[in-house]
Structures are given as C-alpha cells and as structure tokens.
Amino acid sequence: MSQALASFGFKDVDPAEKPRLVRGVFDSVARRYDLMNDVMSIGVHRVWKDIAAVRLNPQPGETIIDCAGGTGDMARRLARLADKARQRRGGPAARLIVLDYNEEMLGVGRARETAPEIVWGVGDAQALPLPDACADAFMIAFGIRNVADIAKALAEARRVLKPGGRFVCLEFSKPVTEALAGAYDAYSFKLIPRIGQWIAGDREAYQYLVESIRRFPDQATFAGLMREAGFGRVAWSNLTGGVAAVHQGWALSAP
Numbered sequence: 001m002s003q004a005l006a007s008f009g010f011k012d013v014d015p016a017e018k019p020r021l022v023r024g025v026f027d028s029v030a031r032r033y034d035l036m037n038d039v040m041s042i043g044v045h046r047v048w049k050d051i052a053a054v055r056l057n058p059q060p061g062e063t064i065i066d067c068a069g070g071t072g073d074m075a076r077r078l079a080r081l082a083d084k085a086r087q088r089r090g091g092p093a094a095r096l097i098v099l100d101y102n103e104e105m106l107g108v109g110r111a112r113e114t115a116p117e118i119v120w121g122v123g124d125a126q127a128l129p130l131p132d133a134c135a136d137a138f139m140i141a142f143g144i145r146n147v148a149d150i151a152k153a154l155a156e157a158r159r160v161l162k163p164g165g166r167f168v169c170l171e172f173s174k175p176v177t178e179a180l181a182g183a184y185d186a187y188s189f190k191l192i193p194r195i196g197q198w199i200a201g202d203r204e205a206y207q208y209l210v211e212s213i214r215r216f217p218d219q220a221t222f223a224g225l226m227r228e229a230g231f232g233r234v235a236w237s238n239l240t241g242g243v244a245a246v247h248q249g250w251a252l253s254a255p
Contacts, residue, residue: 006148006149007212007215015148015149016148034071034073035199037073039195039199040192040195044240047239048170048239048240048244048246049073049074049077049141049170050077051237051239051246052074052139052141052168052170052246053074053077053078053081053139054081055168055237055246055248056078056137056139056166056168057081057137057166058078058079058081058082058085058094058137059082059085059089059091059094059136060082060085060086060089060090060091060092060093060094061091061092061093061094062082062094062095062136062137063094063095063097063134063135063136063137064078064082064094064095064096064097064135064136064137064138064139065097065099065128065130065135065137065138065139065157065160066078066096066097066098066099066139066140066141067099067100067123067125067128067138067139067140067143067153067157068099068100068101068125068140068141068142068143068144068146069098069099069100069106069109069139069141069143070098070100070102070105070106070108070109070143071105071106071108071109071112072098072109072110072112072118072120073109073141074139074141074170075096075098075109075118076115076118078094078096078139079094079096079115079117079118080115082094082096082117083115093117094117095117095119096115096117096118096119097119097121097130097135098118098119098120098121099121099122099123099125099128099129100122100123100143101122101123101124101125103122106120106121106122125140125143125144125147125153125156125157126147126148126149126152126153126156127156128156128157128159128160130160131160132159132160133159133160133161133162133163133165133254134160134162135160135161135162135165136161136162136164136165136166137161137165137166137167137168138157138160138161138165138166138167138168139168139169139170140153140157140168140169140170140171141169141170141171142170142171142172143171144169144171145171145172145212145213145215145216146212150217150222150225151225151228151229154225154226154228154229154231155229155230157229158229158230158231158251161251162251163251163252163253163254164250164251164252165250165251166248166249166250166251167226167231167247167248167249167250167251168246168247168248169222169226169246169247170244170245170246170247171216171222171244171245171247172213172216172243172244173216173218173219173222173238173242173243173244173245174218174219174242175241175242175243176238176241176242177241180241180242180243184243188210188213189210192206192209192210193206193207193210196209219236219238219242219245219247222236222245222247223235223236223247226247226249227249230251231249231250231251232249232250232251232252233248233249233250233252234247234248234249235247235248235249236248
C-alpha cells in the first residue's frame, strides 16, 4: 500500500517533506508575521485569540503548553490571565511552555519583552519533547493545520495532558453560509497573497497559508478527530461566522 500523502497548500507531498516546506514558509515571514496577522484580519485575530485564551482558563500554578506558539502572542495572553487569577486567589505563578518547530519564529518571540514564567523550546507537535501527563492545559492556535499528520499531533496533545487537563485549538475553519464563504474566498485568494508580497515580501508564503486553510477539516470532522484521539466533552464555537473556530476537549482519564 502506498504511503498517504500530506497536504502542503493545494499540493500533496511526502509527509517527511512537509515540515521542511512549512519551516521555509515561516522562516521567510517570521519578522513580519504578527503585523501580517493584524493587516489580514483587520485586527480581528486578536479578538479570536482573546476568546480562545479565556476558554482555556489558565490558573495559578498550572503548567500550560502553547504548541506551535511561534512568537508567543498567545502565551503572553495566557500568562496575563493566569497572573490575574493569581492576584485574586494567590498561589504560585503558572508555567508557560512555548514550543514551535521554527527557530526563527521563536527567536522573534524571545527578543521581545516577555513574562519570566514563559519558557521557549523547539519542538515538533507530532513528537513533543515532554513526558506523559505533565501539563494541566494545552493550547494550539493557528498551528495544527501546518502539521503533516493531524491525528498524530492530537494524540501527542492528549498524551502530555494530565487527567482532567484541558485542550483548546483555535484554527481557521469553514464559513457557515455560502455568501460568507464566497466573500472570504475572494478576499483570501485575491488580496492576501498581494498583502503578503507588500508587507512580508513573500507572496508564495501567503498563497500557501490561504490554501492550507482550505485543506483543513471542517468543524465536525476536526471534532471527530479529537474524539478519536481520546478527548471527551468535545465542542466547538464558530467565530466570525465560521471563518475561525475554537475547539475544546478534556482529557478525562490517564493517557
């Protein structure tokens, strides 16, 4: 039987090749990545990330993994929420672990002023450099569509969560109406690559990002993959009419 291929935008590639190709994309855009997010979404990505961070509900003393954490944009949100909870309740500081396959993205994050409770490390979402049941909560925001094997990445997230641990995934998804889907497609394919060329100097990278969104499973299919990985109480909430979605699940037993 031939080996299943992985998607790289609209292309199908050898799964072993996808990490290198994706790394090349993010090496190219790392220094302008956050600015591009602001421009592409007109700042709406910040609202989406705030919602996802609140859903994860970080608490004092917890170990929280921000997988595919890139420049630490999400980790800083989680650290602030955990600190607010600590001010109300007391207790030790939370520990945020930012893992990303791309060293360029992590370098941008480390160079910025950051909370002391955030630690940074290179790591593959499909083979996390962490022991079983070591984390209280797990976040992956706009990263899981870039892995070669989504099921393997979900299984790894499940493995590193303690019983009772929380999983939240924020990802682009499928608009819920045909009218919105049509408008979103027109904007994505006609404008986003041009904006990428203008701001980041890389049209092809943003062409890939647009295509990768279209290849990602819809809300119900991704929820099914979460259940297959062993998560319970799986649910999702659409954001901006399904342009993005927040998926939640719980590790209800030992991995």
